[in-house]
Amino acid sequence: MKWFGFKTGLFILALMLAGGLSAHAEDTETKRAWYIPELVNIGAGFHGGYQKSQDADGGVGFAGAHLRFRVLSFLGIEVAGDATEETFRDKSIDISETPLSLTGLIYPFGAPFTVFPWPVTPYFSGGATWVFFKTDFRRDLVALQAASDVAHDTAQGWHTGAGFDIGLSRNVTFNVEYRATFWDFRENIDNAAVRAALPDLSTNNYTVRGGLTFLFK
Secondary structure, eight states, X not given: OHHHHHHHHHHXXXXXXXXXXXXXXXXXXXXXXXXXXXXXXEXXXXXXXXXXXXXXXXXXXXXXXXXXXXXXXXXXXXXXXEEEEEEETTTTEEEEEEEEEEEEEEOTTSSOBOSSSSOEEEEEEEEXXXXXXXXXXXXXXXXXXXXXXXXXXXXXXXEEEEEEEEEOSSSEEEEEEEEEEEOOSGGGOSOHHHHHHSOOOOOOEEEEEEEEEEEOO
């Protein structure tokens, strides 16, 4: 009888221990669930950073907004728009730029690394860029201003880069990215006379940006 009672006690203790371990595992899984990207995640946010074109007078700041879609664990899509203004040739050329980009995001590891204080997911980026720009001329090129005063031109280019997402919470992600964008300013000016009078200069640029994305799902 005593042996039966002892075995019964061990059995109840084992059940309690198994239940406790199971509950702990479920609790841990719940806490870690937000680390793992959900398919069809949709998010919107804003970003900003530093931009430097190859032949620009100096670096400038920029700001923008974006939408992000997580299509698969290793694939995402971003649609973004920015706004910035740069000067060239000692401020004789002023270009107001509104780049729109369609970007594929490749997450080579799928799930994030969880060895850091916050989950970190590296990615590679690349895609198409459309730059809507307006040019103002000053100083020795001011004679070109009359011909281009109302001109808004469009250039198509491409970009590539790399970055990483940092999960701050279930619904908020911070990202840091380096991106290089390639587009031709001079060849995409519609006015032939202005285009012929302009010096050849490179508007290829690199950007370092940080942004916040708020997930809806």
